[in-house]
Amino acid sequence: MASVAVLLLFILLWHFVSVTRLVPATFLPSPTATYKALSNGFSRGQLSASTASTVWRMLVGWGLACLVGIALGCLIGMSERARAYLAPMLEAIRPLPTSALIPVFIAIFGLSEGMILGAIAFGAIWPMMLATINGIAGIDPALRDLAKSLKMSTLAFLTKIALPSAMPEIMAAIRLGLTVALVLAVVGEMLSGRTGLGQWLLVSARSFATPNLFAGVVILGVIGFTANTCLQLFEARVLRWRQSAR
Incomplete structure (x- = not known):
């Protein structure tokens, strides 16, 4: 309930600032204008296609990072020598x-789907x-002796x-990795020009279509x-x- 109250308070403050013109409408559209942009974007299919593309790239890149990151983490974590060297x-x-490394991915893959997915996987793999x-290296020595x-x-x-034993740390990292993804x-879509919320935001900003810009920001917030x-x-x-073991 507290989070809902904070959200409503934020929307009311946003409405007050836009109505009183404390910030020009060119830079801060009203919640009503943003809602209309959302409605028009989805009814015409442009915003739904952009949202679907971004979510797909986020999930695929994040999934690759999960598989490779956890597998490599297990291999390195199980070996003291590997940890010492790597x-x-x-x-x-x-x-x-x-x-900052996206230009490297562009040089390797070009402005392709592989560039975006590669950058996402590389960024999300580290957590x-x-x-x-x-998590594996920090296992209780008593458990190792038992094994x-x-x-x-x-x-x-x-x-x-x-x-x-390492699952709490891994789950926290998985959530962080999804945010990074x-x-x-979004950054990859802005640079590659491919359909997605990143391109939607970039085009909206360049054309000063701030209701569309804020509509994209709202969608990103909902996705996150x-x-x-x-x-x-x-x-x-x-x-x-x-929890039941405690």
Whole structure:
């Protein structure tokens, strides 16, 4: 209820500022104008096509990052030697902003779908890979000793002890990775000129169609909120055993 009240208060404040012209309508359209832009965009199919394209790219790039990031995280996290050799390199690459590396992806893939998906996967992979490595490396030594006493295989230790123990960190990184994927999908669409909310925002800004611009921002907010809520529900189900064990 508190979040709903804050949202309503924000809309009322937005309406007040737009009605009183504290900010010119050229830069801040009213909520009504933004709603009309949303309605027209969806009724004509342009906004729905742009939304579908962005969501598809976000999910595909994020899915690739999940598969590769968690798999690499398991391989590195299970080996102390691999962590010792690769940790410095990973820490050196991790801070590099993916948006600054997009020209590299353009040089490799051109202004193609592969460029956008590659940039998304590269940017979203780091939270999941590092969270998996740190989660597995930080397992209680008593659990490792238990696995040795039971003569568990590496695969059994990974699936029955390591991954369940690291799951809280991995789930948090998965949610962060999805946010990164959404941002990079928009940036990639702006640079490549392909259909999507990024291109919608860019065209709207260049033509000073601020109601359309704000309509795109609203859609991005809804996508981000919906995706995060779904992952939170999934996380609660996956980690239910952890709560019942306490």
